[in-house]
Amino acid sequence: MISVIATNITSPLGFTTExxxxxxxxxxxxxxxxxxxxxxPEPFAASLFTEEQKAALAIxxxxxxxxxxxxxxxxxxTYTSLxxxxxxxxxxxxxxxxxxxALGEACYYPSEAAQRIAEAxxxxxxxxxxxxxxxxxxxxQLLADRLLSExxxxxxxxxxxxxxxxxxxxxxxxxxxxxxxxxxxxxxxxNGLNPGEAAATIVFxxxxxxERWSYSQMIGKKEHWCLISGASCNDAYHNVSPSPQGDGLTxxxxxxxxxxxxxxxxxICAHGTATLYNDQMESVAIQRAxxxxxxxxxxxxxxxHTMGAAGVLETILTMIATGDGIIxxxxxxxxxxVSGNVNIIDEQKKxxxxxxxxxxSGFGGCNVAAMYERTTDxxxxxxxxxxxxxxxxxxxxxxxxxxSSEDGKTLTDIYKQQIxxxxxxYKMDLLTRLAFxxxxxxxxxxxxxxxxKMPALILFNHSSSIVAxxxxxxxxxxxxxxxxxxxxxxxxxxxxTTGEIAIxxxxxxxxxxxxxxxxxxxxxxxxxxxxxxxxDTTTAICGWVDAESxxxxxxxxxxxxxx
Amino acid sequence: xxxxxNDLKLQIKEALNLEELSxxxxxxxxxxxxxxxxxxxxxxxxxxxxLLEKNYGIRLANPKEGRAIFQSVKTIAEYVQANRKK
Numbered sequence: 001m002i003s004v005i006a007t008n009i010t011s012p013l014g015f016t017t018e019x020x021x022x023x024x025x026x027x028x029x030x031x032x033x034x035x036x037x038x039x040x041p042e043p044f045a046a047s048l049f050t051e052e053q054k055a056a057l058a059i060x061x062x063x064x065x066x067x068x069x070x071x072x073x074x075x076x077x078t079y080t081s082l083x084x085x086x087x088x089x090x091x092x093x094x095x096x097x098x099x100x101x102a103l104g105e106a107c108y109y110p111s112e113a114a115q116r117i118a119e120a121x122x123x124x125x126x127x128x129x130x131x132x133x134x135x136x137x138x139x140x141q142l143l144a145d146r147l148l149s150e151x152x153x154x155x156x157x158x159x160x161x162x163x164x165x166x167x168x169x170x171x172x173x174x175x176x177x178x179x180x181x182x183x184x185x186x187x188x189x190x191n192g193l194n195p196g197e198a199a200a201t202i203v204f205x206x207x208x209x210x211e212r213w214s215y216s217q218m219i220g221k222k223e224h225w226c227l228i229s230g231a232s233c234n235d236a237y238h239n240v241s242p243s244p245q246g247d248g249l250t251x252x253x254x255x256x257x258x259x260x261x262x263x264x265x266x267x268i269c270a271h272g273t274a275t276l277y278n279d280q281m282e283s284v285a286i287q288r289a290x291x292x293x294x295x296x297x298x299x300x301x302x303x304x305h306t307m308g309a310a311g312v313l314e315t316i317l318t319m320i321a322t323g324d325g326i327i328x329x330x331x332x333x334x335x336x337x338v339s340g341n342v343n344i345i346d347e348q349k350k351x352x353x354x355x356x357x358x359x360x361s362g363f364g365g366c367n368v369a370a371m372y373e374r375t376t377d378x379x380x381x382x383x384x385x386x387x388x389x390x391x392x393x394x395x396x397x398x399x400x401x402x403x404s405s406e407d408g409k410t411l412t413d414i415y416k417q418q419i420x421x422x423x424x425x426y427k428m429d430l431l432t433r434l435a436f437x438x439x440x441x442x443x444x445x446x447x448x449x450x451x452x453k454m455p456a457l458i459l460f461n462h463s464s465s466i467v468a469x470x471x472x473x474x475x476x477x478x479x480x481x482x483x484x485x486x487x488x489x490x491x492x493x494x495x496x497t498t499g500e501i502a503i504x505x506x507x508x509x510x511x512x513x514x515x516x517x518x519x520x521x522x523x524x525x526x527x528x529x530x531x532x533x534x535x536d537t538t539t540a541i542c543g544w545v546d547a548e549s550x551x552x553x554x555x556x557x558x559x560x561x562x563x
Numbered sequence: 564x565x566x567x568x569n570d571l572k573l574q575i576k577e578a579l580n581l582e583e584l585s586x587x588x589x590x591x592x593x594x595x596x597x598x599x600x601x602x603x604x605x606x607x608x609x610x611x612x613x614l615l616e617k618n619y620g621i622r623l624a625n626p627k628e629g630r631a632i633f634q635s636v637k638t639i640a641e642y643v644q645a646n647r648k649k
Contacts, residue, residue, distance in 0.1 A: 175609060240606055426582035483617045486609035487579075 002148045002156075002204045004225040004372075007316045008076035010057070010068060011198035011303060012049050016075060021320045025348075029302045029331055031182040031194050038166035039479055042173055043180045047196035047304040048164055062120070065099050066113055069161040070120045072199035077121070080203055082155050090153045091118045091127040094140035094160035095308035096493060098129070100167045103469055110464050111517040117159070125153070126523060129515035131464065133493045134271065134362030135232070136160065137311020138370055139512060141202065142230040146530035148206040155206070160312035161199040167469075168307070169195050170476050171489035175240070177275050183305075185272030185298035185330050186279045186344050188337030193273040196304030200313035225319050228355070230370035231255035231535075232510040233454070234502040240363055240490060241277055246285025246340075248367035249359060251454075251508065253289040255536075256357065256369045264373070265294045266353035267327045267345070269318040271360045272298025273305050274332065278361060283340025285359075285367075292341040294357070295349060301331030315358050315372065322356050323374055363490065364499030366511055393533040393562060395525075395540075399446035400558040401438050405551050411437050418444075422504065429468040429491035431547040432500050435459060438557040439501050439541055446559045452538045454509035457498050458531060460524050461546040464515055465494040497545065509537045519544050528560070538562050568640045570618075575636065578614045579607050591636040600635075608633055615639075620648030 008016065012030035013023040030047035037044075049057070059067040073091075082089055091114060098110040107113060114127035130140040137160040144156035162168075172178045172195065179192035204227070233255070235248035242249075268291060270282055279298075286292060299314050306313055321328045327349040336344060355373040403411075411433045415425050419440045428436060448455050468491035475485045490496055498511035514527060528542050543557035568591045576584060584601070594600030595607075603611075608629060615621040621643065623629055632642045 174613065175606075238604070423581070423583045426580040483613050485613060487606050490606060 001226050001228055002145050002206060004202055004227070004319065005205045006076040006080040006203040008072045008201045009198065009313050009316055010072040010075065010200070011306070011313065012047050012053060013302065015071070017316055017320060021317060024299070024302050024317060024328060025326070027331065029182060030196070031301070031304055033180060038169070040166060040170060040173070041482065044169060044173065044178045045180055045182050045194045045304070046164060046169070047194065047306070049197055062116065063099050063102060063107060063113070065161060065163045066116055068163065068199040069093065069117045069159050072161070072201045073117070073121050073157055073159050076201040076203050082203070085154070086122060086124055088154040089123055090125050090147060090156050091123055092140045092144055092156055092158045093117065093127055093129045094136040094158065094312060095129065095162055096131065096133055096136060097162070097165070097168055100469065101165050103473055108466070109462065110515045111462055115517055126517055126520060128527070131493070131513045131515055132362065132366050132495045133364050134305070134307060135311065135360040135366045135368045136308050137313070137315070138230070138358060138360045138368040139232060141227055141311065141315065141370060142232060142368065143527070144204045145227050145230060147526070148204060150530045150533070151206070152526055152530065153206070156204045157201060158204065158312060159199060159201045160309035162197055162307040162309045164195045164197045166476060167473065170484040171472065171492065174484040174486045174489060179274065182332055183274035183300055184332035185270065185274045185300055186283070186336060186338055186342070187274070187333045188335045190274040190276065190279060190337055193275055193300065194304035196306040198303060198306040198309040198313055200309050200316055202312055202316060225323070225372055225374050228371045228373050229256045230368065232366065232368045232512065234499070234508055234511045235365035235367065236502045236506045236508050237365055238503070239365060239496050239499045242281040242361055244281065244284070246281045246288060248365060248508065249282065249285035249361050249369070250288045252367045252369040253285060253291065253357070253359065256371050257289065260371070262291060262294065264353060264355040265291070266322045266351040266356050267295045267297055267318065268357045268359060269314050270296050270298040272300055272330065274300060280338050280340070282359065282361065283338035283342045285340070286342050287340040293343055295327050295345045296330070296342050297328045297345050298330040298333065299328065301333070311358070311360050318356050318358060319372060322351065322353070325350055325352060327351050363493050364495040364511065365502055366495065366499070393529060395529060395532065395560045395562055398559045398561050399442050400556065401442040403434065403438050403555040405553045427487065428500060429465070429471070430550060430553065431465055431467060431494060431545065432491065432497040434547050434553050434555050435497045435501060435545040435557070436504070438545065438555045439505070442541070442557050442559050443505065448505065448539050454535070454537045455505070455507045456509035456532060456537045456540040457501055457507050457511045458528060458540065458542045459498055459512070459545050460514045460516055461494070461544060462516060462518060463546050463548045465492050467547050467549060468492045501541070509535070532562050564640060564644065567644060568636060571636055571640055571643070574614055574618060575611060578610050579603065589636070591640070593635060595633055595635055611639070615643065619643050621646050
């Protein structure tokens with residue numbers, strides 16, 4: 001359990017948390033229809049910064065993405081002090097495509113952007129980039145919880161940021177997932193998501209007693225918020241379509257709510273992208289988890305889908321609103337168009353409850369749920385942290401496999417000679433082929449234990465999805481030959497790699513993809529131990545998988561038993 | 564028609580990386596979806612939509628319209644023949 005000590009939202013609706021909250025409270029939306037923007041042939045609705053806002057946020061020497069994140073963090077830090085020991089503070093950056101517009105330049109790499117952001121705010125520890133598609137913003141908070149709870153750091157600055165571009169929008173358009181009208185979460189008329197840009201920051205502290213969250217100044221209450229519990233589960237079903245029964249999301253919600261009283265919940269903040277499949281699946285999962293009667297809010301009608309920022313932004317807004325005794329309406333919703341029995345809120349409601357649930361689901365089959373609770377000045381959180389300390393957890397390597405471009409054998413050769421029963425291999429991008437072949441080889445030596453229903457998969461790299469990014473860019477850079485490829489776009493999310501392997505081996509535990517400045521084994525070990533402590537997972541596949549090009553790749557993957 | 568069916572098979576095989584499906588095995592009447600057929604999925608359909616636009620100038624905005632068209636290579640060929648712009 002960790003405490004929230006400062007927040008910021010920087011979006012087209014305002015540059016502070018308060019401005020954003022007031023805007024949403026008065027029903028404002030930043031969604032607008034764009035036609036011909038970035039040379040895109042199809043119109044779309046999106047929540048984008050204006051040129052004036054961009055000029056106000058720009059910082060010389062940084063890309064707009066970096067400047068946006070830096071501005072948001074700096075604003076959050078004006079509400080708090082982090083002490084003098086900067087070696088005890090970690091930056092966790094949540095983004096799906098970061099500086100994608102700089103593909104071809106050094107700052108393209110998400111870890112380089114994270115390092116520049118960290119340095120700009122005066123940090124010296126290595127930043128961690130969370131790249132789990134749409135769920136990244138919640139995954140990043142779960143990681144903060146783990147690293148702080150295990151005492152590895154005292155403070156975590158979690159920043160989620162996304163800047164929209166031709167790259168991202170054309171990708172979602174070719175997946176037929178974008179609406180040209182403002183999105184309508186859970187509505188019968190919903191027909192797709194709206195891309196959004198924003199940055200949002202939460203500063204978490206390990207020790208709640210030292211700090212008080214600044215929002216008490218904002219709305220005059222002596223209370224603070226804690227992240228109580230979180231869980232992450234994969235569908236192991238399909239990389240783009242969620243499990244129709246909402247398997248992964250149901251498991252994640254059940255893991256978080258285990259032993260807790262649902263009557264404490266003021267609201268569930270849904271993912272609610274307004275795509276047909278996502279909202280339908282969420283409604284089924286919420287019903288299966290027994291939470292049909294809990295008021296459900298979806299916030300994408302105000303901001304669109306801010307992707308890497310969404311999990312952080314929507315958590316902050318729900319915190320502020322719940323703290324203020326209000327449940328926010330789901331803008332864009334009028335009539336239910338989902339089969340699951342859910343209590344969708346379409347007008348502002350009052351609440352005196354002190355906890356809420358945030359859920360998200362995304363490509364790669366990943367689902368995350370997290371519960372937050374507000375505590376009074378001298379009170380204790382009602383719920384207690386369920387995780388045990390890593391002191392009691394041992395990761396034992398059962399088998400390790402190393403593959404590299406130096407081996408003299410191509411991945412296709414290895415597939416043909418040693419695997420050969422999974423034609424989907426040929427559809428995968430290089431990064432996924434690399435992780436796939438390594439997983440097959442290591443599991444053939446050390447098979448997963450049958451009794452573990454929740455095996456985990458945690459991967460790290462440096463180069464993100466650069467090979468797929470280059471390939472997809474080739475399909476959109478020429479206006480005369482503009483045919484964005486849906487299958488290539490999917491692989492521009494590196495966690496699709498974890499999704500493919502989860503499907504192949506029915507891994508229904510946590511799947512995560514982290515991007516680091518380098519192959520820092522000590523940091524990777526810390527993240528693994530913190531992630532696997534106190535969960536039901538008893539086996540995990542973890543390691544480094546980096547593919548810079550066809551002739552430059554490296555993978556070191558291990559199967560671990562957790563005892 | 565035979566030529567068009569053959570072209571489509573080649574284009575689909577290449578665009579969808581159906582590496583292990585030989586041209587001889589690729590039956591134009593076989594269902595494209597489901598385990599009894601070629602076994603394509605939703606992303607494959609989207610990729611075929613791109614292919615039809617690129618090679619034949621056919622725009623299908625809503626993949627739902629495509630359900631009848633994407634039954635088999637034969638049904639795609641019939642649709643292309645009736646609607647092609649290039």
